[in-house]
Amino acid sequence: xxxxxxxxxxxxxxxxxxxxxxxxxxxxxxxxxxxxxxxxxxxxxxxxxxxxxxxxxxxxxxxxxxxxxxxxxxxxxxxxxxxxxxxxxxxxxxxxxxxxxxxxxxxxxxxxxxxxxxxxxxxxxxxxxxxxxxxxxxxxxxxxxxxxxxxxxxxxxxxxxxxxxxxxxxxxxxxxxxxxxxxxx
Amino acid sequence: xxxxxxxxxxxxxxxxxxxxxxxxxxxxxxxxxxxxxxxxxxxxxxxxxxxxxxxxxxxxxxxxxxxxxxxxxxxxxxxxxxxxxxxxxxxxxxxxxxxxxxxxxxxxxxxxxxxxxxxxxxxxxxxxxxxxxxxxxxxxxxxxxxxxxxxxxxxxxxxxxxxxxxxxxxxxxxxxxxxxxxxxxxxxxxxxxxxxxxxxxxxxxxxxxxxxxxxxxxxxxxxxxxxxxxxxxxxxxxxxxxxxxxxxxxxxxxxxxxxxxxxxxxxxxxxxxxxxxxxxxxxxxxxxxxxxxxxxxxxxxxxxxxxxxxxxxxxxxxxxxxxxxxxxxxxxxxxxxxxxxxxxxxxxxxxxxxxxxxxxxxxxxxxxxxxxxxxxxxxxxxxxxxxxxxxxxxxxxxxxxxxxxxxxxxxxxxxxxxxxxxxxxxxx
Numbered sequence: 221x222x223x224x225x226x227x228x229x230x231x232x233x234x235x236x237x238x239x240x241x242x243x244x245x246x247x248x249x250x251x252x253x254x255x256x257x258x259x260x261x262x263x264x265x266x267x268x269x270x271x272x273x274x275x276x277x278x279x280x281x282x283x284x285x286x287x288x289x290x291x292x293x294x295x296x297x298x299x300x301x302x303x304x305x306x307x308x309x310x311x312x313x314x315x316x317x318x319x320x321x322x323x324x325x326x327x328x329x330x331x332x333x334x335x336x337x338x339x340x341x342x343x344x345x346x347x348x349x350x351x352x353x354x355x356x357x358x359x360x361x362x363x364x365x366x367x368x369x370x371x372x373x374x375x376x377x378x379x380x381x382x383x384x385x386x387x388x389x390x391x392x393x394x395x396x397x398x399x400x401x402x403x404x405x
Numbered sequence: 406x407x408x409x410x411x412x413x414x415x416x417x418x419x420x421x422x423x424x425x426x427x428x429x430x431x432x433x434x435x436x437x438x439x440x441x442x443x444x445x446x447x448x449x450x451x452x453x454x455x456x457x458x459x460x461x462x463x464x465x466x467x468x469x470x471x472x473x474x475x476x477x478x479x480x481x482x483x484x485x486x487x488x489x490x491x492x493x494x495x496x497x498x499x500x501x502x503x504x505x506x507x508x509x510x511x512x513x514x515x516x517x518x519x520x521x522x523x524x525x526x527x528x529x530x531x532x533x534x535x536x537x538x539x540x541x542x543x544x545x546x547x548x549x550x551x552x553x554x555x556x557x558x559x560x561x562x563x564x565x566x567x568x569x570x571x572x573x574x575x576x577x578x579x580x581x582x583x584x585x586x587x588x589x590x591x592x593x594x595x596x597x598x599x600x601x602x603x604x605x606x607x608x609x610x611x612x613x614x615x616x617x618x619x620x621x622x623x624x625x626x627x628x629x630x631x632x633x634x635x636x637x638x639x640x641x642x643x644x645x646x647x648x649x650x651x652x653x654x655x656x657x658x659x660x661x662x663x664x665x666x667x668x669x670x671x672x673x674x675x676x677x678x679x680x681x682x683x684x685x686x687x688x689x690x691x692x693x694x695x696x697x698x699x700x701x702x703x704x705x706x707x708x709x710x711x712x713x714x715x716x717x718x719x720x721x722x723x724x725x726x727x728x729x730x731x732x733x734x735x736x737x738x739x740x741x742x743x744x745x746x747x748x749x750x751x752x753x754x755x756x757x758x759x760x761x762x763x764x765x766x767x768x769x770x771x772x773x774x775x776x777x778x779x780x781x782x783x784x785x786x787x788x789x790x791x792x793x794x795x796x797x798x799x800x801x802x803x804x805x806x807x808x809x810x811x812x813x814x815x816x817x818x819x820x821x822x823x824x825x826x827x828x829x830x831x832x833x
Binding site for chain 1 (some may be wrong): 494495498499501506509511524529532533536537540541542543558561562565566569570
């Protein structure tokens with residue numbers, strides 16, 4: 221074995237194989253984060269299902285798209301992102317429990333979702349922020365939109381996968397407990 | 406001619422030109438030395454001296470090419486499908502390594518071959534970041550500095566290549582990645598906390614540890630040349646931090662932030678302990694001589710200063726202490742170069758002295774003098790310092806070479822190769 225690796229070509233092959241292994245480990249880690257993602261159900265602010273129907277509909281706004289720093293425990297100053305710590309309600313939807321500057325948690329059995337924020341209003345220490353999670357540009361495709369109920373007063377939510385870094389990916393709509401397909405623009 | 410001999414001859418051809426230019430040897434002596442190594446023909450001498458140029462151009466070429474590839478990816482990356490981007494990363498690495506291997510071992514062009522190996526390493530590191538980007542892993546920590554993990558992986562993947570193929574530039578690249586990963590990790594972990602300042606000490610301690618590791622390499626003959634790289638990086642990292650601490654601002658900021666004694670995290674003391682073990686290890690492994698004793702004493706003193714500063718950080722007088730450490734280190738490096746007969750240390754030490762003097766001048770007089778007076782006095786001072794340093798340097802170098810040459814050879818006579826002064830970069 222020693223003699224084999226004293227020659228340059230086997231040495232080079234071994235080293236390059238090791239580097240490939242490291243590169244592939246990045247892919248492996250990504251697969252791991254995908255496999256270990258949590259699923260959360262985020263409620264929309266609108267109660268009218270027609271507002272999510274078809275590719276012409278606008279951006280969706282979640283209940284957690286606006287957060288009030290004074291109303292939630294955790295940090296009150298943020299650098300680049302706000303990590304919203306979500307807890308599950310009895311109806312299966314998820315609500316914010318705390319706000320963090322980093323990926324820290326205050327409670328057990330919670331999920332952190334990362335949002336980019338902009339100042340919305342309020343005073344120092346009682347600021348409100350608008351958050352963008354990168355999952356707002358979604359709609360029910362035209363062929364399925366015909367099945368959406370009409371009128372207001374409906375509970376509309378989006379099922380979202382969230383990984384360990386707080387990155388989120390929308391999966392489908394849930395309107396009054398019924399799943400509807402989702403597409404991203 | 407073996408590669409090592411060839412390298413030696415090329416370095417000697419380069420060095421004798423420098424010695425002749427500096428007046429240390431006459432043109433006749435230069436020709437005699439070159440004849441002795443079989444390079445009396447001017448064209449052959451020119452060809453030998455071009456070896457360094459080839460190395461430099463090759464390395465710059467590898468860096469520029471890698472930079473170009475990364476820029477291309479950055480501008481066109483999103484338009485390419487994932488599988489193609491992944492294939493491009495692997496293909497680039499394979500092509501660089503295969504080219505490096507063929508040029509080095511099939512065509513004997515080890516300088517360009519070595520540069521292509523470096524290109525392969527650069528593409529490997531770029532690949533780490535590009536893969537993370539392709540597959541949606543975060544590239545930054547908390548949206549700020551780059552994620553340290555990728556630098557650490559780059560260091561881990563690069564080290565075996567450096568040792569397997571004896572490449573010091575690849576080793577330098579690997580160690581630099583490791584140091585960067587530690588710095589970014591510390592920033593990500595402790596930024597905006599009251600421990601931010603104290604964990605800076607870890608960087609200085611890391612430099613001491615790298616220096617000790619450099620000496621540990623002397624235990625194995627085949628690894629001696631790698632030791633120099635660790636010594637260099639260790640010195641630069643430690644002195645960089647010492648330089649930062651020569652200013653008043655960090656210490657004022659510590660006091661303003663209300664950082665109390667005994668507030669440093671355990672990480673600081675753990676790093677000091679690990680560095681201390683390495684320092685003791687290198688001392689035990691080295692041959693006992695005065696230089697080893699002094700050097701180990703300095704390393705131990707640095708660690709002791711680090712421990713004291715970490716434990717009782719709130720004192721503005723540390724700026725004076727670190728100024729003392731900085732200039733003492735510079736003087737020590739000059740002295741070492743003189744004692745060893747190695748011009749590189751003398752030049753580096755004198756450069757540190759110049760940087761230190763200039764920094765203190767700007768630090769003290771910028772706010773006290775009018776702009777014009779500041780620059781006029783500064784310019785005169787710089788010229789005076791440069792004059793003094795050059796005189797000192799020439800004196801030291803002359804004495805070094807007189808010491809080496811005295812008694813062994815008369816001017817104008819052939820010098821046996823084994824008695825000739827070793828080239829600068831081939832010295833231990």
